[in-house]
Amino acid sequence: MKTKLTSLACFIGLAISSNTMAQTEIEKLRSEVDALNKKAQEWEAYQSVKQKMEQDVSLLNDKAKEWEEWKAPKTLVHLAGFADVGYTDRQDQTGSFSFGGFSPIFHYQFADQFMLEAELEFEITEAGKSEASIGYLTIDWFVNDYVALVAGKFLSPLGQFRQNIHPSWINKLASAPTGFGHDQAAPNADVGFMARGGYLMQSNNSFNYALYIANGPTLEADGSEIDMIETPGLGKDGDGSKTVGGRFGMFFPDSKFEFGLSFATGKVSVRSGTSPNYSYDASRSYDVAGADFNWRPAGIDLRGEFIQQEYGAESSSVAPDSGQWQAWYLQAAYRFSGTNWEAVARIGEYDTPTNSKDVEQITLGANYLFATNLVGKLSYEFNDNPNAGLTAADRVLVQLAYGF
């Protein structure tokens, strides 16, 4: 009986102890499961964060790629240009609000080898019509570091005003110097071919050049006198002989001084009739000479230039005599330090084969620079005709010019 009881007690004891063991095992397993569950949750959370991050990164990659593409594609496109609006009052006429022009400039660049540059010019006429023309359109080939070949219609590289100063945000006065306007003493543009570039010397001085061959100008006669020389960049070479010319410039950065010498030579003839049935009389000589400088001593912006176009005599022409157009100007501008105000003075002269068009001119101006490329101008032109009995009217011009 005792043994029976003892074995029962043992059995119960064993059963109890194994039961307690199972209990702890379960507890352990449960906590392990809990831990695993937690881990699994964390893992899931981590996975979703990771997925989100991966999405973000790939999105950013796409964006970065777009940006890289934008920064470094083979072709770049850029729209620049300038426009101006204003008011002009001429002594002998009623003042008029004016829209000086809107000139968008297109740049299309292919790698670092080619560029198409084109300037359109929009103007409104007295009659309210809009007129569009091509200021220039060239394809430039950057052959190497010192030579670029430029073909098409280009602004005349002779002198500095027509090519570099005429945009209204650049010109410090609201008008072109007398003789440097359209079809006056300074050639405007030409159609042909040009080589240009520069060279930097050891001394840090630099040399720049532009050499061209082009269709050249044409003459217009009024009776037996030459009335006008046209240099808008003609699409046809009426005189049958190309014009060759160019400008050489030297720039001395330490003295802030640049000067340039220009020349061109060729043939020209008198054009008569109307488009498309123009006729041209016998060719005669055509020569251009010019000199220009710009200099910035002590914060004063000084520039000036001289230009002359001349044509030879031709006995068989309707206008047989030789003649010339000459013009020069000197300009000084000063921006008062610490302010946005600028004062400008310019003196110039225009001498033509027809006395009635000669002008002596002094122009004074006050400018407010909202930014370097956004300028408000008030300019007053004192005009005079030096020939006895002839006069030229003064003008006051107000202009707001924006280069973009």
Added chain:
Amino acid sequence: MKTNLFKVYKTGLASLTVIVGLSFLNTGFAEEKADTKGDFARGAKTWVENCVRCHNVRDPKELRDDQWITTSFHMRIRAGLTGQQTRDVIKFLQSSN
């Protein structure tokens, strides 16, 4: 007298044209590979000195990187800058906008 001076001037410049032309034929077309990258410091100097020759200096912040490339190539033609000066100016402008 006037015409003679004119002729001398013209002949002088025409000879200069020929000399420049010949010197480029001789050396100009040799490919330059040595130093094709833009340099910031040189570019800053070129910018200060050259970009005021014709107009008020334009703020580097005005344009984006890609627009400074087209503008600088445009100005290279206008101003007669060398290819290296252009790359230097682009580097300077792109780092300052």
